[in-house]
Amino acid sequence: MAEASRTSEARRDAVFGRWVVFSPARSRRPTDLKSHNPTNNPSPAPKPSCPFCAGRESECAPQIFRVPPEDALPWRIRVIENLYPALRRDVEPPEGSGGEADAEEVPGELALSGFGFHDVVIETPSHEVRLWDLEGEGVRDVLLAYAARARQLGEHPAVKYVQVFKNHGASAGASMAHSHSQMLGTPFVPPSVKSRFNCMKEVFDKSGNCSLCEISSKDILISETPNFSAIVPFAASYPFEIWIIPRQHLSYFHEIDQDKALDLGSLLKLMLQKLSKQLNDPPFNFMIHSTPFGLSSSCLPYAHWFVQIVPQLSVIGGFELGSGCYINPVFPEDAAKILRELDCS
Amino acid sequence: MAEASRTSEARRDAVFGRWVVFSPARSRRPTDLKSHNPTNNPSPAPKPSCPFCAGRESECAPQIFRVPPEDALPWRIRVIENLYPALRRDVEPPEGSGGEADAEEVPGELALSGFGFHDVVIETPSHEVRLWDLEGEGVRDVLLAYAARARQLGEHPAVKYVQVFKNHGASAGASMAHSHSQMLGTPFVPPSVKSRFNCMKEVFDKSGNCSLCEISSKDILISETPNFSAIVPFAASYPFEIWIIPRQHLSYFHEIDQDKALDLGSLLKLMLQKLSKQLNDPPFNFMIHSTPFGLSSSCLPYAHWFVQIVPQLSVIGGFELGSGCYINPVFPEDAAKILRELDCS
Numbered sequence: 101m102a103e104a105s106r107t108s109e110a111r112r113d114a115v116f117g118r119w120v121v122f123s124p125a126r127s128r129r130p131t132d133l134k135s136h137n138p139t140n141n142p143s144p145a146p147k148p149s150c151p152f153c154a155g156r157e158s159e160c161a162p163q164i165f166r167v168p169p170e171d172a173l174p175w176r177i178r179v180i181e182n183l184y185p186a187l188r189r190d191v192e193p194p195e196g197s198g199g200e201a202d203a204e205e206v207p208g209e210l211a212l213s214g215f216g217f218h219d220v221v222i223e224t225p226s227h228e229v230r231l232w233d234l235e236g237e238g239v240r241d242v243l244l245a246y247a248a249r250a251r252q253l254g255e256h257p258a259v260k261y262v263q264v265f266k267n268h269g270a271s272a273g274a275s276m277a278h279s280h281s282q283m284l285g286t287p288f289v290p291p292s293v294k295s296r297f298n299c300m301k302e303v304f305d306k307s308g309n310c311s312l313c314e315i316s317s318k319d320i321l322i323s324e325t326p327n328f329s330a331i332v333p334f335a336a337s338y339p340f341e342i343w344i345i346p347r348q349h350l351s352y353f354h355e356i357d358q359d360k361a362l363d364l365g366s367l368l369k370l371m372l373q374k375l376s377k378q379l380n381d382p383p384f385n386f387m388i389h390s391t392p393f394g395l396s397s398s399c400l401p402y403a404h405w406f407v408q409i410v411p412q413l414s415v416i417g418g419f420e421l422g423s424g425c426y427i428n429p430v431f432p433e434d435a436a437k438i439l440r441e442l443d444c445s
Numbered sequence: 446m447a448e449a450s451r452t453s454e455a456r457r458d459a460v461f462g463r464w465v466v467f468s469p470a471r472s473r474r475p476t477d478l479k480s481h482n483p484t485n486n487p488s489p490a491p492k493p494s495c496p497f498c499a500g501r502e503s504e505c506a507p508q509i510f511r512v513p514p515e516d517a518l519p520w521r522i523r524v525i526e527n528l529y530p531a532l533r534r535d536v537e538p539p540e541g542s543g544g545e546a547d548a549e550e551v552p553g554e555l556a557l558s559g560f561g562f563h564d565v566v567i568e569t570p571s572h573e574v575r576l577w578d579l580e581g582e583g584v585r586d587v588l589l590a591y592a593a594r595a596r597q598l599g600e601h602p603a604v605k606y607v608q609v610f611k612n613h614g615a616s617a618g619a620s621m622a623h624s625h626s627q628m629l630g631t632p633f634v635p636p637s638v639k640s641r642f643n644c645m646k647e648v649f650d651k652s653g654n655c656s657l658c659e660i661s662s663k664d665i666l667i668s669e670t671p672n673f674s675a676i677v678p679f680a681a682s683y684p685f686e687i688w689i690i691p692r693q694h695l696s697y698f699h700e701i702d703q704d705k706a707l708d709l710g711s712l713l714k715l716m717l718q719k720l721s722k723q724l725n726d727p728p729f730n731f732m733i734h735s736t737p738f739g740l741s742s743s744c745l746p747y748a749h750w751f752v753q754i755v756p757q758l759s760v761i762g763g764f765e766l767g768s769g770c771y772i773n774p775v776f777p778e779d780a781a782k783i784l785r786e787l788d789c790s
């Protein structure tokens with residue numbers, strides 16, 4: 101569909117149940133949209149004081165594990181504790197945790213101890229290397245490190261959910277320039293995870309289908325591999341938002357195997373390259389949306405993990421904060437077409 | 446409680462049902478927290494080209510009404526159409542709208558025409574005047590203008606909700622420096638409004654009480670007037686977030702009368718002065734959280750409107766985007782104490 105023919109439209113997605121207003125009048129042509137805060141320019145100088153660089157391991161909080169494990173070889177990935185943890189592994193876990201019941205409890209004001217895990221994944225020993233500069237195998241190994249750490253966290257009875265995320269660039273929240281991501285193991289099921297499951301359950305109860313398995317439109321497809329599809333979601337909250345979805349119905353990211361991790365690694369690399377090229381190296385976040393631990397098996401038919409990538413091109417205002425509804429100037433079909441046709445070889 | 450004694454804590458609020466992680470380790474002392482992007486410095490020069498200034502009315506989209514109404518007197522407030530509306534009053538409203546049913550519909554992918562209303566409220570004819578520079582009566586009149594316009598919008602059968610909001614400062618999303626706010630009349634109940642009502646209903650079903658009527662702690666109180674309380678909410682998502690809540694159980698902001706509007710205007714002015722003084726004129730948003738039109742009367746016992754003020758002191762990262770859970774370095778009791786004791790006379 102030609103961009104010119106588009107008028108405003110409101111769409112609700114079938115995963116988060118969120119309304120998004122598509123308003124081409126609010127922006128220039130989609131191809132003109134570029135980051136005003138590119139993260140490459142000037143290219144980040146290797147800071148002599150960066151604690152994530154090779155050789156400065158002693159300035160970091162304790163290491164949890166490294167890749168490869170043998171100390172004799174140089175490390176390629178390190179999973180370490182966060183020096184300023186939001187949640188702390190050294191306090192008492194909340195009482196009565198471990199059961200499934202508290203996740204379903206009636207809301208009300210509630211306070212829990214600040215128990216939890218907050219880790220950092222250093223994706224490369226080199227300060228200048230960005231995640232998408234690694235080979236597919238390198239990105240695979242980062243994904244496998246997330247998965248291995250998530251499995252460890254899942255063994256703690258008080259950990260209900262693991263949120264894996266990456267901040268790249270200051271406007272996406274990154275305080276460290278050296279390529280890294282973070283993982284938080286929380287003693288509660290976070291609000292967006294809860295509302296995602298509520299929404300996907302409603303769709304499932306009505307249609308008998310998983311919202312993510314149902315996606316089939318070619319208009320929003322960017323790229324496909326044997327195991328994954330990369331799309332711009334039908335009701336994307338942000339311009340050029342991308343979801344990478346396992347084509348098979350799979351509930352837990354942390355169960356990913358080597359082959360699928362390589363497939364995902366290559367596709368994630370390609371999507372980050374495309375965003376960088378199309379949008380002038382924008383700040384971005386990505387988040388892995390998985391399934392809470394110990395969810396009852398009756399929920400698994402609508403539990404489907406995926407990766408969400410969000411380039412940060414504009415500031416959120418009071419409308420979004422107040423209503424939870426986003427205004428997106430770029431239609432998903434237009435963003436998908438641009439990204440699909442962009443050559444990164 | 447002394448700041449030093451605090452360790453991390455996770456809290457869930459009884460209004461949005463959101464989890465927030467309080468993590469004093471993530472920041473300096475609360476009193477050190479200041480805006481890095483103050484909006485006053487350099488003070489905004491009266492732009493000769495600002496269409497919101499007195500004398501440039503012809504450069505604006507059409508006026509809806511003005512205060513005072515008589516054209517003979519200079520205007521103090523203008524309510525106008527947004528020149529780049531996210532939702533458009535000139536397209537066909539969604540089919541079947543008007544009933545209450547669609548708000549309750551089962552989620553799934555859904556698209557509506559981009560029908561709706563998007564207005565701008567110019568709060569003053571002068572480019573340099575900020576909302577809190579007006580007298581209490583001036584802020585009252587702005588509030589009464591919101592309410593009058595909300596009543597008009599509520600008469601359209603397809604408008605389900607009106608979101609009133611203000612963006613102040615570039616990092617809070619403002620693209621215009623001249624003091625203004627915005628109103629969107631939406632053809633759907635926005636996601637956060639829906640989840641707020643779901644949460645408040647659960648609390649009500651369990652306790653028989655409205656979540657907002659129940660708030661009584663003196664520790665989080667900043668200031669009180671005959672009709673309103675200003676607090677830092679128990680599970681504030683943002684450092685120094687403020688809620689102004691009617692002390693009586695009232696569901697609809699747009700029913701506010703002159704006396705209450707003056708009371709609220711004075712308190713809102715005081716809170717904005719306090720934030721400006723304490724946090725170095727930070728960018729901020731405020732949002733009026735009201736009740737969807739035509740809600741069944743059985744819901745009114747837990748429908749209570751309020752104003753949320755959010756100073757924008759830091760960037761949101763992937764954890765918040767992914768989980769919907771916020772990390773706040775400042776405990777509400779500490780923020781409330783600082784704001785309560787701050788003298789703005």
Ligand SMILES: Nc1ncnc2c1ncn2[C@@H]1O[C@H](COP(=O)(O)OP(=O)(O)O[C@H]2O[C@H](CO)[C@@H](O)[C@H](O)[C@H]2O)[C@@H](O)[C@H]1O
Pocket residue numbers: 151159160161180181182183184185220266267272273274275276277282759760761762763764765772
């Ligand atoms: N020597 C060291 N050893 C171990 N760890 C070290 C370290 N030096 C620094 N760190 C940690 O490394 C992390 C780097 O993380 P990011 O740059 O992705 O963003 P940060 O967590 O600061 O905040 C962003 O992400 C969070 C979560 O989304 C938001 O709350 C916030 O507003 C946003 O700016 C920090 O959490 C920091 O505590």
Ligand SMILES: Nc1ncnc2c1ncn2[C@@H]1O[C@H](COP(=O)(O)OP(=O)(O)O[C@H]2O[C@H](CO)[C@@H](O)[C@H](O)[C@H]2O)[C@@H](O)[C@H]1O
Pocket residue numbers: 414415416417418419420427496504505506525526527528529530565611612617618619620621622625627
């Ligand atoms: N001559 C004229 N006549 C009439 N109206 C005029 C006009 N000139 C400009 N306008 C309108 O005035 C409004 C000013 O609004 P703000 O400065 O509060 O933020 P804006 O809506 O641009 O975006 C912020 O708020 C929205 C909603 O929260 C976010 O989507 C966005 O990312 C964020 O930057 C704009 O909406 C603009 O369209």
